[in-house]
Amino acid sequence: MWFDLTKEAALDAKNYKIYKALQIALYASAFLLAVYFAFKVIFPSAYFSYTYGAMGSANSINVPRDAAQAPLLDGRMAAGQNSYFDATANGNFSKIAINLSLNAKSTMPAAAEIQVRKSYQAFLYPEGDPIGFKNGTLLKNKTNYYLVSEGALRKFASPNIIPSLGYSQDAFMEVSQNDLKYNPAGNPITDNNNYPDDSLFKVGDDYYILQAGILKKFVSTAAFLDQYKSVQAIAKNENFLTRYPISEDMAGFNEDSLVSYANSIYIINQGEILPIDSPTTFVSKGFDWNNVEKASADEIALYKKGKLFNIASPHPDGTIFKTDTGKYYMIMGQKKHLLPSDNIANSWMNHSIVPVSAKSLDITDSCAIKKDLLSLRTYSCEISISDLQSLDGSDYEFAVSPKNDIRLNSLNVTFSTAVNMTNLKSSIKSILSGVKNNYVPTATQ
Amino acid sequence: MxxxxxxxxxxxxxxxxxxxxxxxxxxxxxxxxxxxxxxxxxxxxxxxxxxxxxxxxxxxxxxxxxxxxxxxxxxxNLGKKLIYPFLFLMLLLLFNSMTKINIFLNLFILACILSAVYFIAKVLRED
The missing domain is CATH 1.10.287 (Helix Hairpins)
Known part of the structure; x- marks a missing residue:
């Protein structure tokens, strides 16, 4: 019997034939729609836009900016200078189509090139000055001993001060003279009785740090060990706590640490915990599940809950990137700062490190914009990004360099995936990996 | 006409x-x-x-x-035809939504839901 869900509605033989033909057409359309949808999932595309004058949430691209990171609020792009905008697209895309729509008052571009780089947005920040050792680090160079306090290198005036203050010899890291030049020289430590700022202490099971002459307790041993090694803390008894005032505030985890509480994973950023919105974001940001610290309610209560950390959020201050060439960079104040030696990097590195491709700074793909045939003021070009596919990260930075001043009304970019066997395999692998991560979040993609 | x-x-x-x-x-x-x-x-x-x-x-x-x-x-008869597949799907989705909790607790909650659905359906039919 023919598949009929409504036998109660009988038709005569002639009309039943028409119904059967329409029914076959309906099911065939549904099948084609399913195939089309599967095609869209397997060979995805992504669209992003920015329109001047549109309300915030209507734009999926942040406001374009100049080389000094200042926003281009009126859409003006200066001749011969790079103007930048970013888009975050997770997937193995093969090409990007870029459309620039000019303002009615804009001059027509004589020529303009658009370059694209792929990496993590924070790693593409401009490079700042190198950073030296972390506060609280104890250093040794030949017969000289130092403590890094308030960013400065403070030399112990005499080796005898070290045992009298209770520092352990094992806590001092042997470094080269060259390593010491990245922290400015501070006043020598001459006092046998009083401790310099950023000294670390252990009283009973609790850890403290001295900051501005006030003792700040670490919320937990885990929080202390997230920042320092236990050997760096000077063991003291309870009486010591009467020597300095004790802060009501507590010290917590390292900036950029990953902590989990209940079913959520958070990233720490400037006194806030930012909930990571999905396993996809976690993996696409280069984080490692093994670096997630399980936090207690007390530890979590130390922080205010911030906004969601999603795939378009840049890595926060404190993030350390390690390139495949062995260099370390730390993000601070929208700049990436080189950690010039392994010793300096080690002083900062008790927490997660994000691996990144060094060549992502150098590899670019580009295209020259051309006027669209069907529009008076729209210019576009297409970039093949197969060179960028293997690089870490899912953030794309576009640099527009017009030959004459132009003014934009809007811009949009469309990422698309080429239909081929490699992308099919890669897409299926990525879906399976995503399913696996959803249930057993241990693998990285 | x-x-x-x-x-x-x-x-x-x-x-x-x-x-x-x-x-x-x-x-x-x-x-x-x-x-x-x-x-x-x-x-x-x-x-x-x-x-x-x-x-x-x-x-x-x-x-x-x-x-x-x-x-x-x-x-x-569309509803009657689909009721069992959809009941099975409902249980599957419920099980999936609770995979983060202990599997025995998950199965216990499912059994409770199934029993509740069965008895509610029975009461409605009697009415």
């Missing part, structure tokens, strides 16, 4: 096709929910699920309207 007969013929056909469309959309919705359960965002990042739900509701309302217009009084 001819106009009325013609209308009824097409209305009957539309009624039958709306049932088929409802069946197709329910299958789509079921598969979409399963896919979302396995990998959140795989469907909803391309197509909002509420749109399928709205289409299903629209289809059901149209079917009810047509039943009245045509004057069909006997019950269709």
């Amino acid at each position: 001819f106009q009325l007969r013609l209308n009824k013929k097409w209305l009957l056909m539309l009624y039958k096709l709306l049932h088929d469309a409802l069946f197709v959309m329910l299958i789509f919705f079921m598969l979409a929910l399963l896919a979302e359960g396995l990998l959140p965002g795989i469907v909803s990042s391309h197509f909002a699920l509420y749109k399928i739900a709205l289409l299903i509701i629209g289809d059901i309302l149209a079917v009810f309207g047509l039943r009245k217009a045509i004057g069909i009084t006997t019950e269709g």
